[in-house]
Amino acid sequence: VNGRVRARPAALAAFAAYGREADLRIAGALETARDAVSRYLAGCEESYVEDPTELLAALDVSLEHRLATAAAVADLGRAFAALDGAAMGRAAKQRAGAGLAGWTVAQGDEGGLARAYAERSGLPEDLTTLLAGHHQRRWEELLTGRPGGRCPTFASGDYAGGGFLRGPDGELYPLVVPQVRVDGDLRNAAGTTLTWQEVETLRGADAAWFDVARRTGTTRFGPEPSVLFTVLAAMAGMNPNLVPTTRPIPRAAVDALGFGERGLTGMASVPRTPRLEAPPPGPPSRPSPAPPPVPEGPQHGPAAPGAWLAAPHAASGGREGLRDGGRRGTAGPGHGHLGRARAAEARGAGVGLGLDAIVTLGESLSLASSMRDHGLAHVDVRFQRSPDGRRRAIARSVTGRTGAQGTVLLPTYLTADGQGTLRPVPMRADPHLTMGDPERPLVVDWGQARAGGPDPG
Amino acid sequence: MNVWRDVQFDHAAARSAEEELRHLAAVLDAMTDIRERLSVAARRDWEGLARQEADAVLTREHRAAADLVDELNRAADRIRLGAEEASVEQSSRQRRRDELRAESVLAGLRRGQAPASAGVGAVGEPAR
Numbered sequence: 001v002n003g004r005v006r007a008r009p010a011a012l013a014a015f016a017a018y019g020r021e022a023d024l025r026i027a028g029a030l031e032t033a034r035d036a037v038s039r040y041l042a043g044c045e046e047s048y049v050e051d052p053t054e055l056l057a058a059l060d061v062s063l064e065h066r067l068a069t070a071a072a073v074a075d076l077g078r079a080f081a082a083l084d085g086a087a088m089g090r091a092a093k094q095r096a097g098a099g100l101a102g103w104t105v106a107q108g109d110e111g112g113l114a115r116a117y118a119e120r121s122g123l124p125e126d127l128t129t130l131l132a133g134h135h136q137r138r139w140e141e142l143l144t145g146r147p148g149g150r151c152p153t154f155a156s157g158d159y160a161g162g163g164f165l166r167g168p169d170g171e172l173y174p175l176v177v178p179q180v181r182v183d184g185d186l187r188n189a190a191g192t193t194l195t196w197q198e199v200e201t202l203r204g205a206d207a208a209w210f211d212v213a214r215r216t217g218t219t220r221f222g223p224e225p226s227v228l229f230t231v232l233a234a235m236a237g238m239n240p241n242l243v244p245t246t247r248p249i250p251r252a253a254v255d256a257l258g259f260g261e262r263g264l265t266g267m268a269s270v271p272r273t274p275r276l277e278a279p280p281p282g283p284p285s286r287p288s289p290a291p292p293p294v295p296e297g298p299q300h301g302p303a304a305p306g307a308w309l310a311a312p313h314a315a316s317g318g319r320e321g322l323r324d325g326g327r328r329g330t331a332g333p334g335h336g337h338l339g340r341a342r343a344a345e346a347r348g349a350g351v352g353l354g355l356d357a358i359v360t361l362g363e364s365l366s367l368a369s370s371m372r373d374h375g376l377a378h379v380d381v382r383f384q385r386s387p388d389g390r391r392r393a394i395a396r397s398v399t400g401r402t403g404a405q406g407t408v409l410l411p412t413y414l415t416a417d418g419q420g421t422l423r424p425v426p427m428r429a430d431p432h433l434t435m436g437d438p439e440r441p442l443v444v445d446w447g448q449a450r451a452g453g454p455d456p457g
Numbered sequence: 458m459n460v461w462r463d464v465q466f467d468h469a470a471a472r473s474a475e476e477e478l479r480h481l482a483a484v485l486d487a488m489t490d491i492r493e494r495l496s497v498a499a500r501r502d503w504e505g506l507a508r509q510e511a512d513a514v515l516t517r518e519h520r521a522a523a524d525l526v527d528e529l530n531r532a533a534d535r536i537r538l539g540a541e542e543a544s545v546e547q548s549s550r551q552r553r554r555d556e557l558r559a560e561s562v563l564a565g566l567r568r569g570q571a572p573a574s575a576g577v578g579a580v581g582e583p584a585r
Contacts, residue, residue: 004504004505005504005505005506005507005508006502006503006504006505007499007502007503007504007505007507007508008499008501008502008503011498011499011501011502011503012499012503014495014498014499015492015495015496015498015499018491018495019491019492019495019496022488022489022491022492023488023492025484025488026481026484026485026488029477029480029481029484029485030481032477032480032481033474033477033478033480033481035477036470036473036474036476036477036478037474037477037478039467039470039473039474040467040470040471040473040474040536042467042470043465043466043467043470043471044465044466044467044470044471044539044543045464045465045466045543048464048466048539048540048542048543048546049536049539050532050535050536050538050539052474052478052529052532052536055525055528055529055532058525059481059485059525059529062518062521062522062525065518066492066518069514069515069518073499073511076507105502110505110506113505113507
């Protein structure tokens with residue numbers, strides 16, 4: 001190894017996106033098989049039964065490895081793209097001259113790649129890559145830290161939410177929305193009468209949580225793009241004038257929400273991909289100088305080159321791997337990725353196509369991403385554990401609109417619905433919060449919740 | 458073994474489990490094939506330490522998938538075999554019941570009794 005690195009970012013992105021899609025289809029078939037096996041085991045005498053439960057658990061572990069690998073490769077693809085910012089420009093030029101066949105190689109050195117990877121792996125551009133399905137029973141088990149546990153409730157509040165995020169340690173963390181009871185009404189956000197600490201500890205009733213990791217930055221949530229949209233976006237990507245830029249939310253506005261002691265860091269908007277403009281003359285330049293998100297918690301990027309894909313496997317350890325808080329290779333109920341996989345199957349995108357089409361679409365994914373600014377949000381995710389073995393993830397998100405009347409912030413929690421898709425849940429607080437310059441006020445819009453918006457849970 | 462007791466075996470559930478395991482094996486095989494082809498494309502022109510790791514990891518994952526495909530199919534085979542054994546055992550018990558009832562009738566005739574009347578079965582047979 002001479003320290004030089006090179007790769008085709010689009011090819012890595014294609015592997016990550018469509019490999020993941022393929023794995024989720026397997027997960028769907030696995031869940032169906034698990035149900036069928038359960039009925040079979042319940043209806044047959046033991047002496048004539050073949051019990052494949054352990055085998056299905058092994059496949060589940062294997063799928064988690066594969067999904068972790070896909071996520072790591074996606075991070076690497078982004079790191080390579082960032083390493084050689086001119087690559088995307090050259091790709092655009094190739095497309096203009098030779099259709100969509102162009103595959104651009106990005107290159108640099110190991111150190112630069114490690115730095116780019118560490119910067120890019122703080123929070124994925126697409127938060128759904130951390131999403132790991134939806135299963136209510138498993139959600140409750142992880143939140144309570146014991147098999148068969150039910151969602152804890154306290155006189156002062158309880159938890160709503162659903163779905164899981166995969167933490168940097170490779171484990172699943174149930175996405176929760178803490179709710180505090182105030183005068184018989186449930187609130188889930190700090191206002192002038194509650195602090196964030198009061199909300200998240202349910203007014204002290206459930207206080208023994210500590211951060212395992214924290215990820216903040218600009219990301220996306222919501223449905224994944226359809227194939228049609230992706231193709232259209234790729235076509236639009238040929239014209240850089242159609243690629244909008246992301247408007248930053250004022251830092252002060254976000255700090256006013258009080259997300260953490262220092263507020264959200266890295267709130268300056270980060271373009272998801274370099275704009276597709278013709279490369280400037282001269283040597284390749286680095287990408288946009290916009291500051292990357294700065295994670296506040298422990299970093300999980302590689303400390304040194306050479307540990308790119310190994311970590312998820314080390315965390316799980318193969319078929320006898322450690323998972324789910326220490327149980328080895330067991331097949332507890334509710335593992336798997338049912339909702340997500342079913343949703344993927346329903347979409348039927350990508351994997352049925354020929355390889356060339358897959359690769360081309362994979363390349364276009366990165367182009368399409370720059371068009372989805374409307375789905376961008378600033379997100380603060382905290383992965384937490386308790387001394388008694390419980391886990392939870394709290395994902396707070398804020399989007400903003402800045403207009404002539406001032407800045408309106410729309411704060412939400414992120415959780416997953418029954419189909420395993422990330423959804424924003426309005427934050428509910430009282431009273432209404434308005435501050436800043438009277439001429440250009442900063443308004444935190446809790447209105448959706450007050451107007452009877454969808455309740456979490 | 459109580460010959461008067463039916464073998465508890467839900468054949469429909471067993472068939473379903475067998476089919477779903479075979480389907481799962483087929484999906485795993487097909488999707489892994491797609492993943493392998495994507496990985497070939499991804500590794501083209503990819504150089505560096507991460508590439509070396511990717512080679513090792515992807516090879517390991519795809520080999521594990523191939524093993525799992527085989528094991529899933531074997532598990533499906535064993536479920537079918539178990540169902541066949543359960544059917545054979547059920548038939549065997551049925552035959553044995555018929556034999557015991559016949560023996561009971563013969564024994565009654567030898568003792569000069571009339572053939573077993575309704576509700577009177579062989580020794581050990583539950584009342585009907």
